[in-house]
Amino acid sequence: MPELPEVEVVRRGLERWVAGRTVTEVEVLHPRAVRRHPAGGADFAARLTGQRFEVARRRGKYLWLPLAESGTSVLGHLGMSGQLLVQPEGAADEKHLRIRIRFDDSAGTELRFVDQRTFGGLSLHDQTPAGLPDVIGHIARDPLDPEFDDAAFQSALRLRRTTVKRALLDQSLISGVGNIYADEALWRSRLHYDRPTATLTRPRSAELLGHIRDVMNAALAVGGTSFDSLYVNVNGESGYFDRSLDAYGREDEPCRRCGTPMRRRAWMNRSSYFCPRCQRPPRPTV
Template sequence: MPELPEVETVRAGLDRHVVGARVRDVEVLRDDSVRRHDGGAAAFADQLVGRRLAAAQRRGKYLWLPLSDASADAASAAFLVHLGMSGQLLVRDASSSWRHPHLRVRLHLDGAPSGATALDFVDQRTFGHLSVADLVPVPVPEPPAPRVRDAERVPAPVAHIARDLLDPVLAPGTAARATLVGAVRRRRTGIKRALLDQTLVSGIGNIYADEALWRARLHHARAADALRPVDVRRLLDAAEAVMREALAVGGTSFDSLYVNVNGESGYFARGLAAYGREGEPCPRCGAPIRRSPFMNRSAFWCPRCQPRPRVPR
């Protein structure tokens, strides 16, 4: 499933290729892909046609492009995307006769800076979804952080999602980062479950949680409320570092289901230390990496560097 670095890679691609384009027409080839939009496919298309796509934004694994309108001073709604398990946004030339076999929605564009004439939503497993959502205000951090990239209005379905570790508001040393450390330590659950809670800190998924825990030398079942502040700070720093490294190489691709807007794969899978490496030597100590069942998925960890707690959660 695309995680924060993969979604940020797509966001940056949209910013370069389609911002400023006007939506001329919309084709919905599978209604399931707009199932979260009130009114269905027809209403979805009607609210997009004629609107211009403004700067691409993201919070956690959601991304959106505000919709500007010549009759309004500021955008009141946004084109909202969740990629789900296998969703892709691809810039295309609509004049080509070839269409991706899993094309679900196509936005026909005029005036894209890249010259693209279509933005395709491709989704093999159909867990992703698109909608047009109203923009609503969100709390301003106190004290206000410098260089805050995120607008103070977000799509309504995203309002409950916490900020992520790449957000300047949560930079190390800020009051907001210290507040997050305290919030993590109040959770009466295993530390990996806390990392995956998108209402606590967003954007960390299974892959990067395992990699951060390996870097911080913490077992995934350690109790969050038993960790010292220094342990939580070290873990959050590790999570931020691993996601920034993944972002620098375009994210993590294990197969063709995750690509950027140009259809290119990311290369961070080559640098994973724990995730997916069951039985392989730990890059730090050489012990074989282990895999444990975790929330219908898997957790990968080093038995020597990340000892199992006596009373796991």
């Protein structure tokens, strides 16, 4: 569940089903799932056992479970294919089950980290005075954070010497935006992905930020975007926002504004979807 709305859906599930529970056993079934925990899987398991989870928090695409009275937290990132699932004890292991966490209560469920491509993982970190795991200090606030500074973001965006989609995907400038919501916000803003950030006016950058927020909130309201069973909440359920996408994945389909067939362009080892009429490419600079 990679981008902000999908991660927030997972965070809410953890808040409901995992907060307040005490860990009795941790099984690390694949070393890559704890590769961001330098001391290794055995240390991760030993240090987590006996600890009690507090309410899950999130910044951008990272989420973490603070451990009560310890000054540490379990940090999680879902990568491209990670899932955090609350499953009945005894349910058959998923094919890509990487980490299992058991609890001391009688709720009858356990927490599982399942990840096909192993780009995601869990790790244990000290918290900074601000309450953030120390290794994500470089991650900017996300646009749904009440303390996100709109004016500062707009200024920083326009000062960058890069192109607008690159900037949106830079998690140290604004976090939580990935390939889907970048394309959606750019389509709503009528901006081409290769538009130099320096050419954005203040109103255009404000409008872009507004569209990022709007599209993320709209996705969150319907449980996020799921094209397949890889992207689900902690109960294994998909979101519905794929039906509302205007740009992402719509190659050759008519633009919902002007009817022109949408295009896909290879871009940074991935794809950008855009309307060639509504989102004109920037004039080549000399």
